[in-house]
Amino acid sequence: MIDSVYLDHNATTPMRPQAIAAMAEVMHAVGNASSVHTFGRAMRARVDRARATVATLVGAKAADIVFTGGGTEANNTVLQGAGRRRVVISAIEHDSVRLATDGAVVVPVTADGVIDLDALSHLLAASSEPGLVSVMLANNETGVIQPVADVVRIARTAGALVHCDAVQAAGKIAIDMTALGVDYLTLSAHKLGGPQGVGAVVLRPGVPFTAGQRGGGQERGRRAGTENTAGIAGFGAAATVAAEALSSSAALAVLRDKMEHDLAQVAPDAQIFGGGTSRLPNTSCVAMPGVAATTQLMALDLAGVAVSAGSACSSGKVKPSHVLAAMGATESEAASALRISLGWTTTADHVGRFVGAWSDLYRRLSPASRPATAAA
Template identity: 60%
Template sequence: MTAYLDYNATAPIRPQALDAMTAALAEPGNASSVHGPGRRARRLVEEGRAKVAALAGADPNWVIFTSGGTEANNLALRGLPAQRIVVSAGEHDSVLQAVPEAPGLEPQVVGLTADGVVDLQALDAALEDAPEGTLVSVMLANNETGVIQPIEQVVTLARAAGAWVHCDAVQAAGKIPLDMTALGVDLLTLSAHKLGGPPGVGALLVSPEQPLRALQRGGGQERRRRAGTENLAGIAGFGAAAESALEDLPGLQRLGELRDYFEREIKMLASELKVFGGGAPRLPNTSCVALAGLAAETQIMALDLAGVAVSSGAACSSGKVQPSHVLTAMGASPQEAGSAIRVSLGWASVPQDVERLLSAWGELYRRSRAA
C-alpha cells in the first residue's frame, strides 16, 4: 500500500464526508424546489453551509458555494469592480491568472523574502497612491512551502490605503485555526478536497454588502452570486469534512512533530539538503526540501516505485517542467528549484509513512552519490 504524503495536492476523503455524500446522493430533490424532497435537499445545503462557515469562523450567509478553489479565486478577483490588483509573488496560479484581461489591470506583483513571506515593505510601497477600488490578494499559507503569511499586517496596510483584501485560505483550512473575522479580510477562498472532502466543490466567503458581481449567470442560486444547481452531494461532503477537520485541529500538533522528525532525519542523511521556509511560521504538515543536483522528477519517480507518493516543487505546464515561481521568488537557484520535492501530511498520516519515505529517499541518495 502506498505511503501517501501529498495531502496539499488532494487529501484522501474522510469517512464522514463519504457517508454524508452517500446519504445526499439518495435524495432526489433539487434544493430550489419547494416540495418535500426539495426542502430536504435545501436543508442539506444549508447544513453544509453552516459547517463550512464554522470552520472559517464566518457567518453562514457569507458562504458562496463554487466548483472549487479555482472558481472561488476567479470570482473574487473578477467579481469585484477592482481598479488595481496587487498580489504576492507566491500566489497560486488560480490567482495569478485570474486577473481580468483589461487595460491597466495587469497585476502588481509584490515579492517574497528568502523565507517565503510576503515583503511587507514592498506591499506598503505598492499601495502608495492606490486608487479607490484596489484589491490585495495574499494567501494565508503557501501550498508549496507551507509558509504562513502575516495576513493581519497585510490587512492593516490595505485598510490604510482603502483597499479590499482577498485571502486564498485553501491550504490553511483544517491545518491551522481559521477565523475570517479576526483576520479582517473581505473575501476568503476554501476548497473541500484539500481537507478531506470531495473534489469539485469549494467556496468563496464574502459578506452580502460587498459589491460582488456574479460571473456565472443563470438561476438565482447562492443569493444570485453563483448560478447553477447546487452540488448537493459535494456540499454535504464538504460540510462533513469541514466539521471533522475542525474537531481534529487540537490534535494537529502530531503532524508538526512528524514533519520536524522528517526534516531532522533527512538532514542527517544529507546535510547539504535545503529546507525552504524553515525560518518562518509554517503549516504543521508541510515540508519542501531540495538537494541541488538530484532532479525532482528523479526523486518522485524513484519514490513512487518504492510505494511513496510525494510531489514536486515545480509546476507542470504543457508537458514541460518549469521552475517553481514560488521558490524562484524566494531566491532559489534553478538547480535548487528543479530539485525541490514537497512532503505534505494529513489526517490519516502515520509515523510509518515517514519512515518509509526516509528509507526510500536514503537509498536513492546513496545510489546518486555512488554513481
C-alpha cells in the same frame, strides 16, 4: 497500492468517511434544492446545514458562504467580481490567483517566502486608485504562513479590499475570518477531506461581489447553477471533522520535524525552503542537491512513496516553481525540490518509509554523497 505511502495531502487528501457517508445519503435521495416541494426542501436543508458548518470552520456566518465548483473558481470569481481594476498579489500566489486577471501588480517576498510588507505598502501608495490585494494564508508548496492581518492593516490605509486564499490552510490551522479582517476568503473541500469539485467564497457582509455565473437565483443570486448537493454535503461533513481534528495538527508537526531532522542527518546539504519561519504543520519542501525532482519522483514512486514537485494543479506536469524562484532559489535548487505533505492518514511508519527511500536515493545519486561513498 496496499503498501504504498501517500504523502501528497496538499494536492488532495483522502476523503473522510463522514464526507463519503453524507454524499451517499444525498445520492440515494432525489430532489432539487431550488424546488419548493418536500423533496426539494429536504435537499435545501442539507445545503443549509453544510453552509453553517463551513462557516463555523472559518469564523463566519452561514449567509456569507457562496458555494462554488472548487477553489480555482472561487479565486477567479473574487478577483474578477470584486469591482476593483487594480489588483495586487504576492509573488507566491497560486496560479488561480496569478492568472485570474491581466496586469496584476506583484509584491516580492523574503527569502523565507513571507510577503514583503514594506514593498506592499510602497506599491499601494504608488497609486491613488483603490485596489484589491490578494494574499494567501499559507503557501501550497512551502507551507509558509503569511501575515494576513498585517496585510489587511496596510491595505486599509490605502482603501484596498483584501482577498485571502485559505484553500491550503483550512483544516490545518485555525482560521477566524473576523480576526484576519479580510473581505473575501476562499476554500476548497478536497484539501480538508471533502470531495473534489466543491469550493466556497466567504464574503464579509456588504463587500462588492459580482456573480461569475448568471442564469439562476441559486446561492442568493451570487452563483447561478443547480447546487452540487452531494458535494456540498460532503464539504460540510468534512468541515465538521476538520474543525474537531485541528488539535491533531501538533502531532503532524512532530512527524514533519523529525522527518526533516532525519533527512539533514543523511544529507547536511539538503535545503528546506521556508524552514526558518512559521509553516503549516504538515508541509515540507526539501531540495536534494544535484538530483532533479523528476528523477526523485519516479524513483520514490517505484519505491511505493507518493510525493510531489510543487503544485499539483498543472495537468500532471512538473514545471519550474515560481514560488521558489520568488524566494531567491536558483534554477538548479528549485529543480531539485520536492514537496512532502502529511495528512490525517499519515503514520510514523509512512514518514520512515519516505526517509529511507529518499536517503537511499541521495546516497546513490547526489554528487555530495559520492566522496563519502568512495572513502568508505
